[in-house]
Amino acid sequence: MSIISSPDRLADTSVPISDVIAGRWSPRSFDPDAVFEEEALVAALEAARWAPSASNTQPWRFIVGRRGSDTFQRIADALVPFNAAWAASAHALVVNIAETETDEGTPLPWAVYDLGQAAATFNLQAHKSGLHTHPVGGFDVDAIREAFALEQRFVPVTVTAVGVLGSPDALENEMLRSRETAPRQRKGLSEIVVIDD
């Protein structure tokens, strides 16, 4: 397994950055038949566990469903149809949940920020292990709440599809196939950074 899936997916950066960060991208084609290293999934979860958080509160929870399981199906059923169409081939679907207040009712105001850091760390560790990840916000939050009997203080924020990269040709939809190979774009640094000179 290589860290960088294909050179044309590499981020075009103004200065060199880590290969893992430059090579990470969010595909929609996952190979359902590829050998999947379970240890790589555990490593990604372990990496998420070690993300920083406000006062080290670690206000994140993850529900992991592996394809074929009831948990996977319940998560897949909550995805909007656009996402469900391609995410069904992923090896696992992970619900990323923010704990917005403690069980004693104390607010955890940075919970979503902290969860985002954990999810990003998850993505990068997965990529380093040769997997690909695709976060999605297109899902029915209430359906996930109901499917897993979540207390109100737990907020499902995203679902991450995890798997082994598949061929764009495996996607039935032409629009999705073309997105798989379209140039990756970002705003320029000058658009998003104010820096002293």
Ligand SMILES: Cc1cc2nc3c(=O)[nH]c(=O)nc-3n(C[C@H](O)[C@H](O)[C@H](O)COP(=O)(O)O)c2cc1C
């Ligand atoms: C919070 C969040 C929600 C997203 N929701 C969706 C989604 O519902 N469906 C989808 O196909 N991609 C979704 N994406 C993926 C983004 O479109 C993708 O990360 C972005 O276009 C940048 O591409 P890259 O990850 O390949 O660099 C989401 C990403 C994030 C971080």
